Amino acid sequence: MHVFIDNKSGTPIYDQIYTQIKSQIINGSLKEDEMLPSIRGLAKDLRISFITTKHAYDELEKEGFLYTVPGKGCFVAPRNLELLREENLKKIESHMEQIAVLAASCNLTKEDLKAMLDFCMEDKA
Numbered sequence: 001m002h003v004f005i006d007n008k009s010g011t012p013i014y015d016q017i018y019t020q021i022k023s024q025i026i027n028g029s030l031k032e033d034e035m036l037p038s039i040r041g042l043a044k045d046l047r048i049s050f051i052t053t054k055h056a057y058d059e060l061e062k063e064g065f066l067y068t069v070p071g072k073g074c075f076v077a078p079r080n081l082e083l084l085r086e087e088n089l090k091k092i093e094s095h096m097e098q099i100a101v102l103a104a105s106c107n108l109t110k111e112d113l114k115a116m117l118d119f120c121m122e123d124k125a
Contacts, residue, residue, distance in 0.1 A: 001030060001037065005046055013048055017056035025065050025076055026084055036066065036074045 024030045043053040060066040
């Protein structure tokens with residue numbers, strides 16, 4: 001597992017940890033039932049507070065990405081395909097909102113956007 005903390009970022013450190021671990025779970029870099037570094041161990045490696053790391057792990061567990069076995073540690077939860085789909089749908093909606101704003105600033109029509117999407121999807125189907 002790789003986590004990089006950007007101290008110059010305006011994003012809270014716990015959120016950076018949360019986002020990076022979640023992304024690694026979604027993209028399959030972290031496998032189901034894989035043990036994560038201990039909260040204290042990760043905090044020590046990143047040279048941050050134990051509380052900050054615990055906050056990130058707690059959020060991941062609350063959202064179903066991790067589970068904890070008392071006395072053993074934290075593990076990647078079995079992949080919930082519906083949860084992963086919902087996460088991706090939220091990302092797509094966010095990108096589409098940004099596209100709509102950019103398209104309006106360029107006076108693009110819905111047809112223009114549909115043509116662009118069709119072109120992008122040709123290789124994916």
